[in-house]
Amino acid sequence: MRDFEVALKAAGDPTRTRVLKLLESGELCVCQIQGILGLAPSTVSKHLAVLKAAGFVDDRREGKWIYYTLAPASRNPHVLGVRALLGGPLDRDRTILGDRRRLRALLRVPLAEICDLISARTLARPLTRRPPAERRS
Amino acid sequence: MRDFEVALKAAGDPTRTRVLKLLESGELCVCQIQGILGLAPSTVSKHLAVLKAAGFVDDRREGKWIYYTLAPASRNPHVLGVRALLGGPLDRDRTILGDRRRLRALLRVPLAEICDLISARTLARPLTRRPPAERRS
DNA sequence: CGTACATTTCGTCATCGGGCGAAATGTAGG
DNA sequence: CCTACATTTCGCCCGATGACGAAATGTACG
Numbered sequence: 047m048r049d050f051e052v053a054l055k056a057a058g059d060p061t062r063t064r065v066l067k068l069l070e071s072g073e074l075c076v077c078q079i080q081g082i083l084g085l086a087p088s089t090v091s092k093h094l095a096v097l098k099a100a101g102f103v104d105d106r107r108e109g110k111w112i113y114y115t116l117a118p119a120s121r122n123p124h125v126l127g128v129r130a131l132l133g134g135p136l137d138r139d140r141t142i143l144g145d146r147r148r149l150r151a152l153l154r155v156p157l158a159e160i161c162d163l164i165s166a167r168t169l170a171r172p173l174t175r176r177p178p179a180e181r182r183s
Numbered sequence: 184m185r186d187f188e189v190a191l192k193a194a195g196d197p198t199r200t201r202v203l204k205l206l207e208s209g210e211l212c213v214c215q216i217q218g219i220l221g222l223a224p225s226t227v228s229k230h231l232a233v234l235k236a237a238g239f240v241d242d243r244r245e246g247k248w249i250y251y252t253l254a255p256a257s258r259n260p261h262v263l264g265v266r267a268l269l270g271g272p273l274d275r276d277r278t279i280l281g282d283r284r285r286l287r288a289l290l291r292v293p294l295a296e297i298c299d300l301i302s303a304r305t306l307a308r309p310l311t312r313r314p315p316a317e318r319r320s
Numbered sequence: 321c322g323t324a325c326a327t328t329t330c331g332t333c334a335t336c337g338g339g340c341g342a343a344a345t346g347t348a349g350g
Numbered sequence: 351c352c353t354a355c356a357t358t359t360c361g362c363c364c365g366a367t368g369a370c371g372a373a374a375t376g377t378a379c380g
Contacts, residue, residue, distance in 0.1 A: 047276045050268070051197050058191030059368085060184055076327060086370055091328055093368090110326050110377055123272045131187070131264045139184045196338080213357060223340055228358050230338085247347055247356050 053124040056100035057132070060141075061085070062093050066102060066116070066132055067142050068149055073106070073115035082148050101125045190261040193237035194269070197278075198222070199230050203239060203253070203269055204279050205286055210243070210252035219285050238262045 056062060065079060080090045094114055097103045101120035106113045120126065136142055193199055202216060217227045231251055234240045238257035243250045257263065273279055 047197055047200060047273065047278055050200060050273055051195055054191045054195030054265075054268075058188055058195050060188050061368085063184060063187060085368095087327065088329080088371075089369055095328080107327095107377085110324090112327060124268060127268045127271060128191075131191075131261060131268075134264060135260045136184065136187055141184055192337095198338085222338095224357065225341075225359080226339055232358080244347085244357095247354095249357060 049122045050124050052100045053102075053122055053128050056096050056102060057128045059093070059096075062097055063132070063136070064141060064145055065093060065097060065114075066129070067136065068145055069103065069114060069116045070132070071146070071149060073113045074149075075111040075113050077111070078149075078152055079114070081152055082145050102129070186259045187261050189237045190239075190259055190265050193233050193239060194265045196230070196233075199234055200269070200273070201278065201282055202230060202234060202251075203266070204273065205282055206240065206251060206253045207269070208283070208286060210250045211286075212248040212250050214248070215286075215289055216251070218289055219282050239266070 057066060061083060064083065068074060068079060068082060076087065076090060076094065079094070080087055083090060094103065094105070098105060098114075101122035102117060102125055103114045104117045106115065116129070117125070194203060198220060201220065205211060205216060205219060213224065213227055213231065216231070217224055220227060231240065231242070235242060235251075238259035239254060239262055240251045241254045243252065253266070254262070
């Protein structure tokens, strides 16, 4: 049951769902993912660690960059099934489509220049917030 | 994406996973579920409300009792897929098997007597705790 | 070596989520 | 009506989680 919980909680966070959908296009390095999500590098790293611990992704170091990819096989028996769920109505989701569009643009930029773009906040756009102004005071 | 998140978070909690697996045996009233989970009625009610809001279950009132059942159809397009995940390795899970065993015993008890049994804590056995934290008793 | 840079780890903060008990709600039966 | 009882709602506590920035790590390159 623990594996089931871990798999569903890993994929059930909207940010991590976006990452999994991004990785369907092939392996990406952290800074590319960060550029699309528009989050702090430490935050992105943590999400990737959660996905890795759950068995969704593998990482691979290449020089300064670390590439993440969807794990072709997982020791968590539930991961495969959860991955299958990602192929449904999610492919028509606005955020997912926007991420894919920005990914296409980003893939045209040489890797070495991406992090400069990130700091300029050119491509990053935050996830549409659910309660836009509902803050308690 | 919201529907996806809601569905995975609803099913990803171990207590709610147990409830979903219990309901595979057919509809159950709250006090029966409570008897198996060994949790406070308010807690059970809240979990059922989450499952209902996510589109996993329907409820039906009959006299004093409220019966919950797996929803034959859901407005949440992801629920069906998540439900399919419950049929995997989870059927060999110790907790799930124990729940089923206690359910069989419980189904032999007349509904009117169940709540007395509950208060006597005869059947209830808590989910094996991950950190055996100190609870007041 | 030392610098530059991508990534992770750590510490902190605010919010979320699950647990409970008490009170409210709703229904059957006297 | 009033009581009994199943269930839900509410308020609270506390541990888990996601966000960030700062510091640590690891790698390439001069």
